[in-house]
Amino acid sequence: MIVAKVVGAGGYGGVGIIELLTGHPEVRISTLVSLSDAGKSISEVYPHLEGFCDIVVAEPGSPEAEAPADVVFFSTPDQVGMKLAHAELERGAKIIDYSGDFRFKDLSAYAEYATRIGKNPEHTSPELLDESVYGLTELHREEIRHARLVGNPGCLAVSCILGLAPAVKNKFIELDNIICDCKTGVSGGGKKPSASFHYPARYDHMNAYKLAGHQHVLEVERELTVLAGEEARVTFTAQVVPVCRGIMSTRYARASAKITVADLLEAYRSFYKGSAFVQVYDRSANIGSAHVRGTNYCKIIVDFDERTNCVRIISHVDNLLKGQAGSALQNMNVMFGLPETEGLLSVPKYP
DSSP, X not given: OEEEEEETTTSHHXXXXXXXXXXXXXXXXXXXXXXXXXXXXXXXXXXXXXXXXOOBOBOTTSTTTTOOOSEEEEOOOTTTHHHHHHHHHHTTOEEEEOSGGGSOSSHHHHHXXXXXXXXXXXXXXXXXXXXXXXXXXXXXXXXXXXXXEEEOXXXXXXXXXXXXXXXXXXXXXXXXXXXXXXXXXXXXXXXXXXXXXXXXXXXXXXXXXXXXXXXXXXXXXXXXXXXXXXXXXXXXXXXXXXXXXXXXXXXXXXXXXXXXXXXXXXXXXHHTTTOTTEEEEOTTOOOOGGGTTTSSOEEEEEEEETTTTEEEEEEEEOTTIIIXXXXXXXXXXXXXXXXXXXXXXXXXXXX
């Protein structure tokens, strides 16, 4: 059995990976760590886990928290994992970090990311960046297979990159102004209460945010640039809508070649052949956020408007699963040589 530790177990990302691991046939959770919930059983914090996981949460820095494990999930805020990663690696663990601490190999790129989220731009473990792997499994499967340190992608970045990758790889679209229009559920703001995420402030209300520069743009532009072999530029608009979970991203770009919808569909289905969690549909599909809720799937609708010469790609993911804990478990499976789908083949809940 793979022995797993979850650091930051009390948040949405932490409980998400606990839910998945309790149903994984090859994993045993040994340790849960959380600053806010130390001393409590995790099923006291989240009663729906009673009987599935009743481990008492350890305090950070305690002997229990520093017990060795085969894999450590850092479901922690930015700049926590970078301070603790060395010790876990020295104890022999493989690491999957949810934050942006290990998404960038370049220090200047990390500094820009940190500045956009109001953090210190200095990385405290820069020597680990070179060996870190960006954890978007569908694009970096082979690198992840040999990695001991993976930086999970941002939730909006997952949605945008998966939706655009085949079009960019096949040079179907112009790269100078790709438009990403992204709507995300309230749970993307995390568990900690705040005035702007208080129920009366969110109910029947939607708004755009971080128009001056969203941090996930850096991931999207980098990955698309690598795929294209030339610079990609993105106009990115993130919006919070009054739903609990889910991301709908609509991408627009001018076609750079004479194409048809059939060309797009063939390219997308070929690109994602063998990727169990990406499903491609044509413009007639009645697909929405409910059809990925509680799953690790990304469902993509492909369209081309011949009248305006505009490629239009719509994707749906669950921000807490494919956008977070589901991707983390998918990466763990690959890192340990397990079937990529192990513990992740759940049916969406309907209605």
